[in-house]
Amino acid sequence: MHHFTPISALVGGLLIGSAAALMLLLKGRIAGISGILGGLLHPSKGDASWRALFLVGMLSAPLGYLLWTGHLPQVTATTSYRTLVVAGLLVGFGTRLGSGCTSGHGVCGLARRSSRSIYATLTFMLAGAVTVFVTRHLLGVSP
Amino acid sequence: MSMKRSLSSFAIGALFGIGLIVSGMIHPQKVQDFLDFSGQWDASLALVMGGALLVTALTFPLILKRREPLFANKFHLPTAKEVDSKLLIGSALFGIGWGLGGFCPGPAIVGLVSGSTAPIVFVGSMIVGMVLHRVYHDMRNPTS
Numbered sequence: 001m002h003h004f005t006p007i008s009a010l011v012g013g014l015l016i017g018s019a020a021a022l023m024l025l026l027k028g029r030i031a032g033i034s035g036i037l038g039g040l041l042h043p044s045k046g047d048a049s050w051r052a053l054f055l056v057g058m059l060s061a062p063l064g065y066l067l068w069t070g071h072l073p074q075v076t077a078t079t080s081y082r083t084l085v086v087a088g089l090l091v092g093f094g095t096r097l098g099s100g101c102t103s104g105h106g107v108c109g110l111a112r113r114s115s116r117s118i119y120a121t122l123t124f125m126l127a128g129a130v131t132v133f134v135t136r137h138l139l140g141v142s143p
Numbered sequence: 144m145s146m147k148r149s150l151s152s153f154a155i156g157a158l159f160g161i162g163l164i165v166s167g168m169i170h171p172q173k174v175q176d177f178l179d180f181s182g183q184w185d186a187s188l189a190l191v192m193g194g195a196l197l198v199t200a201l202t203f204p205l206i207l208k209r210r211e212p213l214f215a216n217k218f219h220l221p222t223a224k225e226v227d228s229k230l231l232i233g234s235a236l237f238g239i240g241w242g243l244g245g246f247c248p249g250p251a252i253v254g255l256v257s258g259s260t261a262p263i264v265f266v267g268s269m270i271v272g273m274v275l276h277r278v279y280h281d282m283r284n285p286t287s
Binding site for chain 2: 077087107
């Protein structure tokens with residue numbers, strides 16, 4: 001799927017940014033998905049319900065898409081389950097150790113001009129690009 | 144928690160999820176095509192990031208001028224300032240996993256309701272990774 005989709009990408013980005021802005025305006029919080037989920041695994045008192053409701057909202061998005069288009073969004077992963085398990089462990093552990101992911105550091109942290117988020121974003125972008133280079137072009141294991 | 148607050152959490156999550164679907168970020172291969180600078184680079188996701196940042200970079204400074212958020216009595220912002228090895232190593236591990244699977248946390252969670260099993264495998268494993276981090280954290284900080 002080497003299709004450049006600038007309009008949908010931009011519109012999607014504007015929606016994501018709007019959600020992050022509403023999160024800060026209404027609730028005073030950073031819309032960082034790994035932090036919201038991670039905090040739910042070990043919640044402090046009174047801190048669990050907003051996290052759960054946010055995640056339920058995220059899960060309802062495909063149903064909204066279904067009502068609009070008549071079908072669920074397609075997620076086509078060609079990666080083996082074994083690779084997905086390793087990838088999941090790395091993303092889960094890494095986002096907690098590094099205090100954020102694409103949303104918390106990339107979308108929210110950069111907007112706050114947090115130097116930690118700038119370093120984090122550059123690091124995960126570079127690590128992701130090196131990983132794709134190695135798996136696709138050196139090992140040839142990933143499509 | 145009031146109805147207003149509950150509803151806003153749900154609605155913001157739904158808006159975020161719709162954005163992820165529309166943007167194309169829920170397609171792992173598209174994410175990997177974006178990270179593939181030596182192949183046929185798909186720049187789409189740079190526009191996702193750019194579009195999101197356009198909104199947040201313009202609105203965050205204005206919102207943070209307020210004394211408090213609309214539905215809460217204070218802002219909950221990260222307080223850490225130091226760029227330390229945990230931040231960099233954690234981000235590098237995340238990046239490796241992101242490149243391997245093409246999933247970051249948000250799109251994978253939305254993908255749970257897609258009929259595809261890949262996001263279910265990934266999210267299950269991601270939660271295990273988060274729990275392992277907690278165990279590791281507690282071992283290194285036994286008093287906290």
